[in-house]
Amino acid sequence: MRPSAGRQFIRGLGKIVGRENVEHEPEDMSCYRFDGIARGEAPEAVVHPADAGEVARIVQLAAQAGRPLIPRGAGTGLSGGATTAAGGLIVNFDRMDRIRSISREDMAAVVEPGVINRDLKQAAAGENLFYPPDPSSTRVCTLGGNVAENAGGPYGTKYGVTGDFVLGLEAVTADGELLVTGGRNRRDVAGYDLTSLLVGSEGTLAVVTAITVRLLPQPAARQVALYVFDSVEAAGKTVAEMNLRSLQAAAVEIMDHITVRCVESYLPGSLPSGAQAVLLVELHGERESLEPQARRVEEACAVAGGRLARLAADEEEAERIWDARRAISPSLGRMAPTKIGEDISVPPSRVGEMIARIHEIAAGNDLEIAVFGHAGDGNLHPNILTDRRDGSRMARAETAVAGIFAAALELGGTLSGEHGIGSTKSTYMRDGVQDKALAVMRDIKRTLDPDGILNPGKIFPPGPA
Ligand SMILES: Cc1cc2nc3c(=O)[nH]c(=O)nc-3n(C[C@H](O)[C@H](O)[C@H](O)COP(=O)(O)OP(=O)(O)OC[C@H]3O[C@@H](n4cnc5c(N)ncnc54)[C@H](O)[C@@H]3O)c2cc1C
Structure with missing residues (x-):
């Protein structure tokens, strides 16, 4: 009997990474339905590559088989980015977790995407160097996820966010080829800034396989x-x-x-x-x-x-x-069965006004919304305390979310300061991004990923372009 397309695909993956590094039993797939906020569908399989060569072959196989491919770090994302709405293949970077080098002379490090944020910080500190980006999930989140979301954190106020520290990337594009951008140079204006293009692209343009970051003195x-x-x-x-x-x-x-x-x-x-x-x-x-x-x-x-x-x-x-x-x-x-954690950003001078507006929205919808965040950067996290089992309270929470985004945009703010758009905010993109800017983003996506296999359903609003 000929193996089914699904079995052939799993076998193909096994040939690339070894059978022990492919998961596909339905009971093992359920944890991959979630990230830090969203619930998606179970993937068809999860593959754990060891290097960029294996990632390239995995991307080629997924493209031939017409399978969506979703890169995944620690799954702590707060916009549904590492989940799938339609099966497909999750690429898990837990085996690509080496800090390849730390150069004191260049004050730079080269890491694989599965390195945990805190491990890089500690390794840099061991050389009396400092890697500032500090998402509160530092103990678990990965550098690959940080780059893909352009993650921030409290120290962003003085030092900036992940993108301000990425000097260069190695990534696999949707055609399975290796793309190298930037390097160790502090200054590099040789053509378009492709490093910055990939930072914050949420796994939709390329799969990151190595990251060069700049470091500071402690x-x-x-x-x-x-x-x-x-x-x-x-x-x-x-x-x-x-x-x-x-x-x-x-x-x-x-x-x-x-x-x-x-x-x-x-x-x-x-x-x-x-x-x-x-x-x-x-x-x-x-x-x-x-x-x-x-x-x-x-x-x-x-x-x-x-x-x-x-x-x-x-x-x-x-x-x-x-x-x-x-x-x-x-x-x-602990305060409510369901917590909807949002992420908006306003100019720093509007922080107080924005929080006051959120409290008005809460009162208007008979809800409690706790607000905290990186005030120095104007990046706020309204957290709606609600209960998924209570339909009316959830409907009011949805209304509140829409009201919060509208208020942020009215105050000159934006839909996300650090968590990204993913699947949870894509419907708001038409409100939050200029039409021409959204069209340019779509053109870039089509150029780099014409068949739309890389993390589909993220960033772009559903419906016609
Ligand atoms: C308690 C808590 C606190 C948090 N605090 C902060 C905070 O202070 N600041 C902040 O910015 N965020 C914060 N976050 C959100 C989250 O931790 C960050 O977005 C983090 O960068 C995600 O990393 P991850 O490894 O978990 O990525 P995942 O959730 O696995 O993936 C996130 C995105 O990155 C993509 N991706 C992952 N690896 C790759 C790769 N190698 N190549 C291409 N794309 C890839 C995925 O496809 C997905 O779109 C917090 C989350 C939690 C749960």
């Missing part, structure tokens, strides 16, 4: 403090005040009163209870520069009506303050 010292405010507007105003004073904090994280309440109940004593808003500010610099910087932050807060609540005396206290920030996600998870 900051000499840091200082961490908490400031409290009587309103989110006042906390937001402080962000603008700091900018007006040319104060460059490493991180400026905001939490509204609902977030403070949730964290307080999860980690008692970690935050000033009853605060309407809190800013966590971390400063970097030579030790003697920190105190004068901190005084200027306090002045900026005072202008907006805020005050210092806690100043970390040492590293242990600094970590305790950050523990409160890290506790947000688990603490919100």
Whole structure:
């Protein structure tokens, strides 16, 4: 009997990576239906390549067999990017997890896509170097996923996001060929910036197989403090005040009163209870520069009506303050059966206004929405507390999501600051991106992936182009 097309495909994969590196039993597929937020369909198979050569052959096989191919890191994405709506093949990079080199002379590292963000940070620190991009999922998320989402984090305020550190990429395009962009050069204007094109492309243009990142010297010292405010507007105003004073904090994280309440109940004593808003500010610099910087932050807060609540005396206290920030996600998870975590970005001067608008939207829809985020960058995470089993509450939550996006766009903001569009936000792309810009994006997609096999159903809105 001739093997079915499905069996032939699985055998073909086994010939490339070895049978032990192909999963296809239905019971093993179910965990791949999810990422950090979305639920998709089970893939037909999951393959674990060991190098770029194997990835190239996998892409060729998927293209011949007409199978969608979905790259996957740790699956912590928050926009459905690593899930599939229509079967297909998931390429899991857990075997491509080597830090190939760290060069102190060039202050650069070359890593495989399956390297965990925190492992790179630690390896760089071992050489007295610093890799700043720090998504809160640092302990599990991969560099491949970070590049594909252009992930950010608290330190984005001073240092920038993943894309600001990627110097070069090696990737496999939909025709199964190897594409090399950039390199170790800090300056490189030889033609179009293809590295930047692939950063943030969410696995829809190419499959990343190696990443060269730039590193910085470790900051000499840091200082961490908490400031409290009587309103989110006042906390937001402080962000603008700091900018007006040319104060460059490493991180400026905001939490509204609902977030403070949730964290307080999860980690008692970690935050000033009853605060309407809190800013966590971390400063970097030579030790003697920190105190004068901190005084200027306090002045900026005072202008907006805020005050210092806690100043970390040492590293242990600094970590305790950050523990409160890290506790947000688990603490919100306990407050309601379902949490819809969103991600919008507004100009830093509009942070307070945006959070106030979100609270109005919550009240108008009889919902609770906790808001926190990277205020220094204007990147906010409204988290709607709801219950998937309650149809009416979920419908109100959907209305609230649409209202939040509309408000962000009205304030000159954008649909996503770091989580990407994926499948969960694609329907809003026509509202959030200029028509011509969307058409150019489609042209790029068609050029690099004419048959649409790379991560289909992501970024672009459904329906006619
Ligand atoms: C608790 C929590 C906190 C978070 N905090 C932050 C935060 O502070 N900042 C932030 O930006 N994000 C944050 N995230 C979201 C998420 O962690 C990031 O988007 C991260 O970059 C995803 O990495 P991953 O390895 O999990 O990728 P996955 O979720 O597996 O994949 C994400 C996308 O990358 C693509 N992809 C993966 N590997 C490759 C590759 N080799 N080539 C091409 N495409 C690839 C996938 O197809 C998918 O589209 C958080 C998530 C959680 C659950």
